[in-house]
Amino acid sequence: MRAAQLKAVLPRELLASVVVFLVALPLCMGIAIASGLPPAKGLITGIIGGLVVGWIAGSPLQVSGPAAGLAVLVFELVRQHGIDMLGPILLLAGFLQLIAGRLKLGCWFRVTAPAVVYGMLAGIGVLIVLSQVHVMLDAVPKPSGLDNLTAFPAAVAQALPSFGWQAGLLGLSTIAVMYLWEKLRPHSLRFVPGALLGVGLATIASLVLALQVKRVEVPANLTEAIDWLKPADLLNLADPTLLIAAFAVAFIASAETLLSAAAVDRMHSGPRSDFDRELSAQGVGNMLCGLLGALPMTGVIVRSSANVQAGATTRMSTIFHGLWLLAFVLLLSSVLQSIPVASLAGVLVYTGFKLVDLKVFRGLGRYGRMPMFTYAATALAIIFTDLLTGVLIGFGLTLAKLAWKASRLKISLIDLPREGEMELRLMGAATFLKVPALTQVLGTIPAGATVHVPLNNLSYIDHSCLELLEDWGRANAAKGSTLLIEARGLKRRLEGRLRTTTGVGSAA
DSSP states (O other): OOHHHHHHHHHHHHHHHHHHHHHHHHHHHHHHHHTTSOHHHHHHHHHHIIIIIHHHOSSTTOEEEOOHHHHHHHHHHHHHHOGGGHHHHHHHHHHHHHHHHHTTOHHHHTTSOHHHHHHHHHHHHHHHHHHHHHHTTTOOOOSSHHHHHHHHHHHHHHHTTSTHHHHHHHHHHHHHHHHHHHHHOOGGGTTSOHHHHHHHHHHHHHHHTTOOOOBOOOOSSGGGGOOOOOGGGGGGGGSHHHHHHHHHHHHHHHHHHHHHHHHHHTTOSSOOOOHHHHHHHHHHHHHHHHHHTOOOOEEEHHHHHHHHHTTOOSTHHHHHHHHHHHHHHHHOHHHHTTSBHHHHHHHHHHHHHHHSOHHHHHHGGGGOHHHHHHHHHHHHHHHHSOHHHHHHHHHHHHHHHHHHHHTOEEEEEEEOSSTTEEEEEEEEEEOGGGHHHHHHHHTTSOTTOEEEEEOTTEEEEOHHHHHHHHHHHHHTGGGTOEEEEEOTTOSSOOSSOOOOBTTEEEEO
């Protein structure tokens, strides 16, 4: 960028970077807590997302950092395998993303059915809400969504005689401030993030009233929060469960990143995203996070939309926001230590509710009932089982729908005006699944009939159906029957050749 251009855009980029920094600060810490990790881990990921990924990203206005969409998965991984295994998992996941980007597979991550992705986010949103309502009461969340739901009455009962009710009020007040600010904020103050306002007011209230609540624990020296990857831990990646976990992190992080990048492109008229480069950049970022023992990252829509709305036009705002995060942690860590954990949990509860987007659910109805069912089934499966199972169920339903669509075939036997001639009309896809139905219709054709079989209404015909027609023609030739397969107009290549045999004709 030339000096004159830099001078022209620098003030706007600096302002936008401050807005993004103010949005990112509470989210980085809150998502880390929701993931079962210290808040500093989320801040490290945010810093890498700004300074490193922001520099090499393929989507210049997208902001990367810890994402609520991965909090549930990370919480489960840490619970099952321990915090030491998170580094190797992220290193492998990032490497897979880097390779996928270099192989130009970015577009393939975007073909994921929207119903599955939105259902996944909705399920994650519910799980975040169910876990963070416990954190809002200064209690420890349970391992699963159902456990959190059933344990909530007991958590409330324990909070009332202790100081947990004070934490609960701070969390609720944070949610109320965020909601009211979103609805009522003046246009001139639209750049002030509701999360920062809610957390700031809750922090001030907790200090003025001297409330006995849990507060954020951040080391005075950021290097104390870094857990360098141990080479010996890499040997554990031979465990199939860790390999599956790495693939799950890579896939979910990539899908969320590229969906976010596509959404950011719709918000502005500047340079479009290079999805393969963005995927590679995310891979580099996650590999660094794995080396430093931080949280995984994705491109995140909340911070990205704030970046665009604040007037950013280049990647400089994203880079500067990482610089502000680093400076704040190094110089003002004592301020962070005053923030109530319950207030950050309130931010995550509000975010979780936003992930359950009922407008998206209703919008899927335009495409039929099946996408709505897939959305609901994916979300419920994630809530009642786990994230990976829910996503696999969503993919299974999508594939089942495709298989059902591909196997639809309408078969009609029509008498033609000329005596003794009939038409076997086939519409749809003639696959082996329809051999029984086709056999039944062929069995009703009277002896001595001449049967025309036009294929122009078929999208596909496989070898089994084609061979069935030819075999029927040969078998009934002795009875005076003739089968004429008319292949002209067929839109797709037939599987197998049309052969002219005794009693079987082929019209080109």
